[in-house]
Amino acid sequence: MWIKRILAGELRQLTASFPVVALVGPRQVGKTSLLEHDFPEFRYVSLDTASQAEMAETRPAEFLQRFPPPVIIDEVQYAPALFRHIKAYVDAHRNTNGLFLLTGSQNYALMQEISDSLAGRAAVIPFLGLSGAEWLASPAAAGSTWGRFWLRGGYPGLWNNDPAVSRERWYQGYLATYLERDVRNILRVGSLRDFERFLRACAARCAQTLNMSDLGRDVGISATTAREWIGALQASNQILLLEPYHRSLGKRLVKSPKLYFTDTGLAAFLMGLTDDAPPPEHVGGALWENHVIGQWLRWRHWQHPEATFWYWRDSGGHEVDLLVEWQQRLFGIECKYKERPDSHDLRGLRRLREFYGDATIPGFVACTTAQPFDIADGMTAVTGWTPWTLPGMKP
Secondary structure, three states, rough: OOOOOOOOOHHHHHOOOOOOEEOOOOOOOOHHHHHHHHHOOEEEOOOOOOHHHHHHHHHHHHHHOOOOOOEEHHHHHHHHOOHHHHHHHHHHHOOOOOOOEEOOOHHHHHHHHHHHHHEEEEEEOOOOOOOHHHHHHOHHHOOOOOOHHHHOOOOOHHHHOOOOOOOOHHHHHHHHHHHHHHHHHHHHHHOOOHHHHHHHHHHHHOOEEEHHHHHHHHHHOHHHHHHHHHHHHHHHOOOOOEEOOOOOOHHHOOOOOOOEEOOOHHHHHHHHOOOOOOHHHHHHHHHHHHHHHHHHHHHHHHHOHHHHHHEEEEEEEEEEEEEEHHHEEEEEEEEOOOOOOOOHHHHHHHHHHHOOOOOOOOOOEEEEOOOEEEEOOHHHEEEEOOOOOOOOOOO
């Protein structure tokens, strides 16, 4: 079963404008499948294969002779030496676009090499699992429910098989692969079991303010090690850290970020939740907030990269889960795991307006309602399963 991705058309446009296009995202989100499906005229080679990675790293000129452009190079971060030769090839073929399509599952390694060698020559696109809109438009949604999508997750491999694969077995295999391949390459971790415990502790803190000391203490590691391991999760695109908002840029750095997973299915699995029953109330709200912000993250990456995201909290504890800053306007989004939010759920949004003296900031409550409805003046309840069109933005 092929599930069409929103980014497909944009990729064609980018390959016509750049000599190098890179998709960066976690393993198993469909990077390779998308490129192979939409660019059948490109050769394909994977550096996940040890022999190919060794050739690309130690004999890059020979590698490019064997796999000349146009070529898809999968997991390119395993051959850092190759980037200089890609740069030389691009410079020798000026005014020729669509030469290299690259994928990488380790953001830090890939971005460092692109910044050093391919600045101005490459378009880089963060890529994640299925968005709610992609899932809803696919045959996979037939006979299923939003609740199952939320808890099962957006990895295409969980949806494009008939019969459906076991969610628990799939995530067990995914974690084993992730720990062995990515974690060992990014960190020198003495015990992968400790890192898996760390992952589960992070899932338990989903949608919470990140405290490195508390996190490290719960796992039995130092705050410094916890910070390094959080960096590894970011580098492998497993988590998002959402920073706090202040109109003074310097103040944006004085409070801790909030922690989210880029896929709610993985977070739910790590929490011990199944995909065939609603989550307990004490974790449902956090997981719902993670889902909503994850969907908006895909919206930004794939459709509006100029937008910026924050959360907001004042000294009195009033909070708005997500601030979208777009074209010098702010949009406040509160996430509530309920079908009928009321005026009581607007406290954070109202305080945000009062704090900045700006009654024109549109406010939304992302909930499970099927149809949008107004709660108060300029504040609307909307379905949070997918992003919606913001005021002033073309549909």
